[in-house]
Structures are given as structure tokens and as C-alpha cells.
Amino acid sequence: MHLLEQFSSLDKNEKVISAIQGWHGRAALFVLCVLLFSVESADLFKAVLLLGLAFSFAYIPRHQDLVLLVFTQALGVYRIVNSSNYFNNDVEKVMAQEHVSSAAAWEISLFTYVVFIVLAWLALVYVRRNPQTLAARRPIWVLLGIAFALLIASSGGLLHGMARVLVWSFLVTYCAYIWFLAFALLDQSAKARSPDTEQLGMLHPFWGSTTLPYGKGAALLRKTRATTPEALAVTQIKGLKLLVWAICLYGLDTVLSYFFEIVLQVHSVENEISAYLAQHPSTRPQLILSLLWSQFDFALWFGLWGHMVIATARLAGIRLPRSTWRPLEARTMMDYFNRILYYFKELMVDLFFTPSFLRYFKKHPRLRMFFATFMAAGVGNMIYHFLRDIDLAAEMGLVELFSSFSSYAFYSVVLACAIGISQLRISAGHRPSDTVPGRMTAFVLIWGFVSLLQIFGDETRSHTLAERLQFLLYLFGITV
Amino acid sequence: MNTALHQRLRPYLQELLTQNMDFQDFSDTDSLFLSGRIDSFSLMQLVMHLEENYQIDFSAVHFEAPLLDTVADIAAFVREHGPSAVQ
Numbered sequence A: 001m002h003l004l005e006q007f008s009s010l011d012k013n014e015k016v017i018s019a020i021q022g023w024h025g026r027a028a029l030f031v032l033c034v035l036l037f038s039v040e041s042a043d044l045f046k047a048v049l050l051l052g053l054a055f056s057f058a059y060i061p062r063h064q065d066l067v068l069l070v071f072t073q074a075l076g077v078y079r080i081v082n083s084s085n086y087f088n089n090d091v092e093k094v095m096a097q098e099h100v101s102s103a104a105a106w107e108i109s110l111f112t113y114v115v116f117i118v119l120a121w122l123a124l125v126y127v128r129r130n131p132q133t134l135a136a137r138r139p140i141w142v143l144l145g146i147a148f149a150l151l152i153a154s155s156g157g158l159l160h161g162m163a164r165v166l167v168w169s170f171l172v173t174y175c176a177y178i179w180f181l182a183f184a185l186l187d188q189s190a191k192a193r194s195p196d197t198e199q200l201g202m203l204h205p206f207w208g209s210t211t212l213p214y215g216k217g218a219a220l221l222r223k224t225r226a227t228t229p230e231a232l233a234v235t236q237i238k239g240l241k242l243l244v245w246a247i248c249l250y251g252l253d254t255v256l257s258y259f260f261e262i263v264l265q266v267h268s269v270e271n272e273i274s275a276y277l278a279q280h281p282s283t284r285p286q287l288i289l290s291l292l293w294s295q296f297d298f299a300l301w302f303g304l305w306g307h308m309v310i311a312t313a314r315l316a317g318i319r320l321p322r323s324t325w326r327p328l329e330a331r332t333m334m335d336y337f338n339r340i341l342y343y344f345k346e347l348m349v350d351l352f353f354t355p356s357f358l359r360y361f362k363k364h365p366r367l368r369m370f371f372a373t374f375m376a377a378g379v380g381n382m383i384y385h386f387l388r389d390i391d392l393a394a395e396m397g398l399v400e401l402f403s404s405f406s407s408y409a410f411y412s413v414v415l416a417c418a419i420g421i422s423q424l425r426i427s428a429g430h431r432p433s434d435t436v437p438g439r440m441t442a443f444v445l446i447w448g449f450v451s452l453l454q455i456f457g458d459e460t461r462s463h464t465l466a467e468r469l470q471f472l473l474y475l476f477g478i479t480v
Numbered sequence B: 001m002n003t004a005l006h007q008r009l010r011p012y013l014q015e016l017l018t019q020n021m022d023f024q025d026f027s028d029t030d031s032l033f034l035s036g037r038i039d040s041f042s043l044m045q046l047v048m049h050l051e052e053n054y055q056i057d058f059s060a061v062h063f064e065a066p067l068l069d070t071v072a073d074i075a076a077f078v079r080e081h082g083p084s085a086v087q
Helices: A002-008 A014-020 A023-041 A044-059 A064-081 A086-097 A105-129 A139-155 A161-189 A196-201 A218-224 A229-263 A269-277 A284-315 A333-340 A342-359 A365-388 A390-403 A406-427 A436-457 A465-475 B003-019 B040-054 B071-081
Strands: none
Touching: A002 A229, A014 A023, A014 A229, A023 A044, A023 A229, A023 A284, A044 A064, A044 A284, A064 A105, A064 A196, A086 A105, A086 A161, A086 A390, A105 A161, A105 A196, A139 A161, A139 A342, A139 A390, A161 A196, A161 A218, A161 A342, A161 A365, A161 A390, A196 A218, A229 A284, A269 A284, A269 A436, A269 A465, A284 A333, A284 A436, A284 A465, A333 A342, A333 A406, A333 A436, A342 A365, A342 B040, A365 A390, A365 A406, A365 B040, A406 A436, A406 A465, A406 B040, A436 A465, B003 B040, B003 B071, B040 B071
């Protein structure tokens, strides 16, 4: 217990803070972090590469915007050339459909990536110079309009051969970067906006991300960069602590996965739905266990993955808030999303909630809050996941792509209504009780609700909305 | 520095923090939003409070959450955008 307390207060220990500022301390910290990072990734080279960039960024005090740009873009190109990027697989699928073999998939991916980065830079310049245009006033909707135009052009039967391959390749690149670019465009009207080098360096920054910008954009970077050697050391120690916690979660997930999936033979929700539809349903306790374990496993993985990314950013000297923070203690629906998916919630709030809240129904406070919440948790959530899985268009075609999304759309609407009602209750003064029974009730209600909703939120698209509704009814003893 | 404005803002911010079960004191320069002490929902409640009490039209100004991070930031924002705020 004493050791645990010492470790948790490591970032307040003057001796450690001082040691980390010297070369020996820095070298020891680097080696320790590489070893910890390798435990999860099982890839020493990747650990050395990523943490090498992070530590180099932290210790190069001048021209950090340029360093960020070079590191981020070099890593982006490296991943395409080494096919460790999913773009190449997506491009290969359409190349095979169009019988295009005159270039390698990575060459096409690289070409469209370079074109995208140049166009992204030109978009920043355009928006800055033309603040009254639609692109400057409504950048999100313009970006989404372009995405759907590219989708129709590449998958609507309008283009063929190399032309389709190139537009498709641009689309998958564009959709992977759209939310990063959105933050960069929004920042153009800020008084203290960052230089373009930094904006382009934040397009999938080197410390890691998915299609979700961990660390948001340059606006947050400006506020969270450690500016003194002592602040840098403290930030790096916080990064180390988070890395250690991520490895603990990795160990916990490994043990629990073995226990639930091997020992108890708990199947995934999708497999349970398939078994139900094949007239071989599991018992209801098994189904409930499947839902609960799937939700808990999801939370563990998001926590683990987010901690690895944020730890890397902190080791680079950026004081980013954690992605996941004590999700089991959530007391309202909004609190749950704030705690479990902080950067996703921030994306939804910044790009959908806030603009809606500031513009519409200003004379109707409750409707205003509900509408803005619905735009974020419903509409924004739907659009985010639709564009995230845009690669499915190559296999499914446009019609199937949209129709198979109905289940997730339903999930988003129900979730948005639940969060909206939760928000309205809080506005009306209904605060969650701080007593132990009150906390237990909140835990059961929130985790029970999100576990059940998972029936519709699964993203495999292998079952229709009607089939999932049937499964839900069966769970409550109603057979259709 | 407009200390009167700071003092007018503080009780409402204290109420927002209390809603988030945060009973710690805060200085005029302590980070409230970026530190996570005030969440996005509470930030929007703050926006409504500023609209109602200081006649700020948020749809007409460039708004980003870090602009309302501390008491001093909020006071500066009100001074800049709220005509009825500074007396």
C-alpha cells in the first residue's frame, strides 16, 4: 500500500522531478517507457520509434510546430509505404474491382495522401482569407458535403478504372482525416490561432489516434504544452504513470478475457444474436452475461488504448487530459460518456452540440438543450460512425451501406434521447444522490442501459434492426 | 482587473462546481474547464448565465471553450462582449 501511494504521488516528488530533468533520468525514463510500451504492442521497434519521436519532440525546445509537422507527416508516409496503414487494403479492394494493376496500392495511397495534405493546407488558407464564406462559417457541413459527394462519385457507378480508384483512395484518406481537419478549420477564426505548420502537424499527430482526434486540435495543444523544464518533467512522470496503468488494464483484460471467454464460454453479442436467429439461443443468464462482459470489455479496451495514446503525448510534453477516467463512477448518462470516451464526447460537443446550442431555440432553454444534445449524441454520433466505416462501401455498394446502418442509427437516436432526458432532469434540479445506495442505483441503471443498447450499437452490420429488436424482446421473455 | 466583476461571477461558478461535486476553492486564475472541473454541460449552463445576465450573443462571437477557462478569462470575455457588464 505504501509503495502504491509513493507511486501515485511520483509527479509530486521533488527528487524524481529533478532527476527526470537530467540526462541520466531522461535515459532511464525512456528505457522504462519503451519496455512498458512493448508489453502491450509486442513490438519493440514500434515502441522505440513512437517514444523516440515523443522524447525528441519534448527535448527540442525550438520550432516545435515544425518538428510536430515533420514527425507527424513522416510517420504518416512511413505507414503507407510499409503498408501498416489500412488505406492500402481499402485501395486494393477497388483496384481489384476495376482491374487496375498499373500501380501498387501504396503508390496510389501515397499520391492521394500528398494531394490531401496540400488541399488541407489550401483549405486553411482559403478559410482564413475568406471568413464570410460558407466554408468558414459552416466548415463541418461543408466537409461532410464533400465526403458524401466523394462517396457518390466513387461508389455510385459514375466513375470507372483508375479514375474511380483515385477518387476512392482520396475518399478513404479524407474520411480518416475529416475530424482533424474540422478542428483545424475551426481554429482559423481564433485570435491566437496556431501556424499552419502546427495545424498540419495535428492531422493524426505522431503520438497516435484513430479517426478520433486524441488531443483534439491545435487550440488544445496551445493550452497544454509544457513550457518549463519542471512542467515537462511532471508531465512526463504523469505519462509514465498512465502507461503503467494501461499495462495493468492490459493484464486485467487478458485475465478476464480468459475467464469469461474460455472458462465460462461467454460469446460475443453478435454470436449470440446469430445463435438466436438459428433457433439455438443460449440461456437468458448467458445472454445477460454476454452483454455485460462485452460492455465491460469495450470499456477496458477504450481505456487501455486511450491511455497508451495520451501517455505517449504526455511523454512528448503535452499535458492532455485522460481519455477515460473512472467510468464505473458515472452518475448520469452524460457523465458516463464524459468519463469513458472523453475525446469522442469532446468532438461531438465542439462540432455538433456547441454550434447548435449557440444558434437554435435560444428562447426555449429546455428545447435548446435537448436539441443540441440530440445533434451531438444522435446526428453527430451517426455521421461519425458512418464515415469511420466508409471502407464498407467497396464491398457493399451504396444501397447496402445505408440500409445496413439502420441498426446503428436506431442506437444513436435512443442514446441521444436518453442523454437528452438525463440532461433535462439535471436542468430541472434532479441531481443524482451522493449516498452509497444512490451511487449503486446510478451504476446499475447506466451500465444496464448501455449494455442493453449494445445489441443495436454493434458495428458488424451482420444483422438487421428487426432481428436485433427480436433478440431484445426474447431477452425479456417475449417471442415474436 | 475588474474585481467587482470577478466577485459577481464567482458565486455562479461555485454553484456549477458544487453541482459537479467539487467543493474545492478556486482562485481567479485556476483552470476550471481544461482541468475538467467544469464539464461541457456545465459550460453551456455558464453560457446561458452569461447570455441572460450580461446580454452576450454567443452566436455573434467566436466562441471556444478555453476562452472561459478561468474566472479571469470569463471576466475578460464579458468585458469584451457584454456591453452591460462593466460598470
